[in-house]
Each structure stands twice: as structure tokens, then as C-alpha cells.
Amino acid sequence: MNLSELNELDFSEVGDWPIVAKAIAVILLCASVAGGGYWFFTKDKLLQLDELENKEPELKATFEAKQKKAANLEAYEKQMEEMKLSFGAMLRQLPSKTEVADLLVDVSQTGLSSGLEFELFKPSSEIPADFYAELPIQIRVLGDYHQFGEFVSKVAALPRIVTLHDFSIEGGKKETGELAMNITAKTYRYFDEGEVVTGQKRGRK
DSSP states (O other): OOHHHHHTOOGGGGGGSOHHHHHHHHHHHHHHHHHHHIIIIIHHHHHHHHHHHHHHHHHHHHHHHHHHHHHTHHHHHHHHHHHHHHHHHHHHTSOOGGGHHHHHHHHHHHHHHTTOEEEEEEEOOOEEOSSEEEEEEEEEEEEOHHHHHHHHHHHHTSSSOEEEEEEEEEEOOTTTTOEEEEEEEEEEEEOOGGGHHHHHHHHHO
């Protein structure tokens, strides 16, 4: 069968076509159907498959990370309980509003018992934070290095939390040879129940 015979074929008389022509027509029809199916249906599915295959390592890593967390859940819960207990113990070291005055007396008495002479002991205004307030105290004392060290050690040993900041030592009284130490002591008190919300609002400002 040659090209001229193909040109003479009549599509209205397909049944009379030669077997070769019918076979070619069937092959072309199948190829068209296959090509159309691939273009309109299979192509998008293959692209989706590629995307999912690319995401597979990421999804697997996420799954493994969550699996590890789930496996260690009991340990995390135990650690959380320990942190709550530790936080509660620290919170109990903060004085309440009614105990601040006594704590200030303890700090000043600690300085006197260390042999220091106070030139300045000035509590400043409270600085509110989330659930507590910070109370800075400006201190200037006269003494020697040994007495300064003893004072700092005793303050650190107080049952309530007091932190010391901004140390500076300079000449004090020339006639006695004493030195002067300037220091900022900070103590902290927790808010009472009625103060918590107000304190948080002030802290955010």
C-alpha cells in the first residue's frame, strides 16, 4: 500500500479499507487517546507525585522528631514538675509587701555587723515586672576590703533574694584611710493576688 492509495481512502467507508490501513488508523487512534489522556490527566498526577516525593524527606524528619518527643513525654513531664518545684522555691525566697521593710533592716544590719559605716542607704521606687517588683537600693559604705568582702558574703547568705550590682571602690576618709564602696543592692518582692494584673499592666508600659 503506497501514499497515493492512502490519499484515496474515504472515511465514510472505513469498513472497506484494506487491513493495513485499518491497522494504521487503529494505531493512530490509540496513540491520540493515549496522548490526550496523558496530557489532560496523567501529566498533572505525575507532577503531584513528584511534589509529594520531594516532600517525603521533610515529612519523614517531622514525623521522627514528633516520635522522639512522644517517646520522651514522660521525661518532659517529670522535668516540668521539677521546674515548677524549683520555681516555687525561688518564689518563696521573694519577700511579700509586708516583709520588705524587715529585709531592708536585715541588709543594713548586715553591713553594720561587718564593721561598715553607712554614708548612704537609699531605697528607690519599685520597678514592676510580670509577677514581681524590683526594689533598687543605693548604698555607700566606708570600710576596708576585708569588711566589704564580709558584707557581700553575708548579703548573699540572707534567706531572701538580694543581688548586688554596680560595684565601685574609691577613697573614703583620708584621716582614717578607709575606703568607700558604692553599690546597688536589688531585692525583689512578689505581687499579692490583687496586684498581679495591675503589676503586669505597669510592666508592659
